[in-house]
Amino acid sequence: MPALTEETAALPQLDNAEIARYSRHLILPEVGLEGQQKLKAAKVLCVGTGGLGAPLTYYLAAAGIGTLGLVDFDVVDESNLQRQIIHSTNDVGRPKIDSAAEKLKALNPYVNIVKHETMLTSANALEIIKDYDIVADGTDNFPTRYLVNDACVLSGNKPNAYASIFRFEGQASVFATEDGPCYRCLYPEPPPPGLVPSCAEGGVLGILPGLLGVVQATEVIKLILGKGDSLVGRLLLVDSLNMKFRELKLRKNPDCPVCGTHPTVTKLIDYQQFCGIFPEEKPAAMQNGIPQITPVELKRRLDAGEDVFVLDVREPHEYQIVNIGAPLIPLGDLPNRLNELDPNREIVIHCKTGGRSQRAAEFLQKSGFKNVANLAGGITGWATDVDPKLPKY
Amino acid sequence: MKIFIPTPLRAYVDKQDAVQVNAQTVGQALDALTVQHPDLKKHLYSDEGKLRAFVNVYLNDEDVRYLPEKEATTVTEADSLSIIPSIAGGWD
Numbered sequence: 001m002p003a004l005t006e007e008t009a010a011l012p013q014l015d016n017a018e019i020a021r022y023s024r025h026l027i028l029p030e031v032g033l034e035g036q037q038k039l040k041a042a043k044v045l046c047v048g049t050g051g052l053g054a055p056l057t058y059y060l061a062a063a064g065i066g067t068l069g070l071v072d073f074d075v076v077d078e079s080n081l082q083r084q085i086i087h088s089t090n091d092v093g094r095p096k097i098d099s100a101a102e103k104l105k106a107l108n109p110y111v112n113i114v115k116h117e118t119m120l121t122s123a124n125a126l127e128i129i130k131d132y133d134i135v136a137d138g139t140d141n142f143p144t145r146y147l148v149n150d151a152c153v154l155s156g157n158k159p160n161a162y163a164s165i166f167r168f169e170g171q172a173s174v175f176a177t178e179d180g181p182c183y184r185c186l187y188p189e190p191p192p193p194g195l196v197p198s199c200a201e202g203g204v205l206g207i208l209p210g211l212l213g214v215v216q217a218t219e220v221i222k223l224i225l226g227k228g229d230s231l232v233g234r235l236l237l238v239d240s241l242n243m244k245f246r247e248l249k250l251r252k253n254p255d256c257p258v259c260g261t262h263p264t265v266t267k268l269i270d271y272q273q274f275c276g277i278f279p280e281e282k283p284a285a286m287q288n289g290i291p292q293i294t295p296v297e298l299k300r301r302l303d304a305g306e307d308v309f310v311l312d313v314r315e316p317h318e319y320q321i322v323n324i325g326a327p328l329i330p331l332g333d334l335p336n337r338l339n340e341l342d343p344n345r346e347i348v349i350h351c352k353t354g355g356r357s358q359r360a361a362e363f364l365q366k367s368g369f370k371n372v373a374n375l376a377g378g379i380t381g382w383a384t385d386v387d388p389k390l391p392k393y
Numbered sequence: 394m395k396i397f398i399p400t401p402l403r404a405y406v407d408k409q410d411a412v413q414v415n416a417q418t419v420g421q422a423l424d425a426l427t428v429q430h431p432d433l434k435k436h437l438y439s440d441e442g443k444l445r446a447f448v449n450v451y452l453n454d455e456d457v458r459y460l461p462e463k464e465a466t467t468v469t470e471a472d473s474l475s476i477i478p479s480i481a482g483g484w485d
Contacts (some may be wrong), residue, residue, distance in 0.1 A: 142479070187446070187448055189446035
């Protein structure tokens with residue numbers, strides 16, 4: 001595998017303190033002095049400083065990557081701390097990028113940290129990526145996944161060390177190299193919105209981004225050193241529950257719309273639209289034919305003694321954490337338990353934040369229920385606006 | 394043969410991580426799977442009956458799309474199919 005850093009360009013020197021710091025690398029023949037200098041010369045962009053970004057950036061900084069670019073616009077939330085180990089309890093409420101930069105700088109002051117406090121968009125992605133040799137995608141949504149992929153291909157095949165996670169499972173690969181497949185070769189189109197739950201909806205084992213983020217960091221370092229076999233053309237599948245690692249062969253698709261022989265995507269597009277996500281008008285009174293009711297409005301109507309049947313469609317283990325006393329029929333059981341519901345009563349459905357209950361309401365409506373509504377914001381919205389004593393998860 | 398079911402689709406196969414089917418070809422195996430578990434069908438196939446673009450099916454470690462005979466490829470009891478959907482999580 002050819003190294004990415006030009007051998008002809010003068011590599012940066014290491015001072016005595018750096019030689020002491022990187023000693024365990026320097027005595028590895030596969031790294032050595034020259035390899036460590038290549039790491040120092042390298043510029044790596046990490047998109048996202050969350051679950052994957054935390055271990056990824058930590059290890060890259062420790063390894064002595066010369067320039068580490070960070071892209072994030074989010075703030076640290078309490079629910080991040082279970083896995084985003086670069087952020088601490090004291091950082092809750094701070095911009096993630098500041099919290100991350102501080103930790104990385106404390107770990108290794110030799111690393112030049114470049115902060116891009118913005119959402120990566122079609123308007124800025126090429127401009128941001130152009131200054132880097134390698135990109136590591138640690139984002140969490142399909143539009144950004146496709147944006148990062150396309151931007152890497154269109155920037156002249158910048159390698160993209162990729163990983164993604166869901167519950168107990170992860171996938172990792174290296175996309176967008178000159179000869180290897182890109183993300184679109186594997187998945188030409190995104191799933192329709194709502195079909196694949198996010199980590200916020202589906203949950204994720206805290207160690208999982210640790211495993212996969214470290215795989216990404218490993219691939220980045222190997223690409224810079226030009227050593228070993230990279231994950232180019234391979235998809236690594238990690239099942240942490242059964243602790244099984246498998247791999248699948250990936251092929252470059254000659255008909256790929258972005259990296260194929262006759263590409264149809266030659267500039268960045270609207271990725272929200274591509275993924276079927278359209279800006280919501282707020283506050284939407286209706287969504288897909290389902291009335292949306294706010295927690296405050298529902299509370300008012302219940303207090304007024306109106307005949308409203310509230311239904312919870314979350315899972316039993318979520319019900320255990322917090323509930324508002326509504327009967328529970330998990331979304332997946334709904335088709336078999338319709339007979340438990342009265343089609344003549346008004347039914348307001350809730351879940352955690354409103355996604356699953358919207359699907360449940362659409363299903364009930366298709367099944368002949370005339371008067372169903374969705375609790376916008378779910379039990380989380382209820383806890384925010386009606387009963388702040390309830391825990392949020 | 395065994396068909397591995399990924400986490401996001403396990404809700405439609407009684408929460409199993411693998412399903413056992415009898416089949417001579419990849420296509421027959423997928424048919425047998427969706428006959429056993431009809432709820433899975435709309436998640437794997439479009440209304441026109443085509444395998445959805447965000448779902449990849451692998452016979453052992455090879456993408457079925459790149460096999461010369463694609464879904465007509467013959468299989469034995471020792472083979473396994475894996476359904477690999479796209480997942481996006483990592484940051485939030």
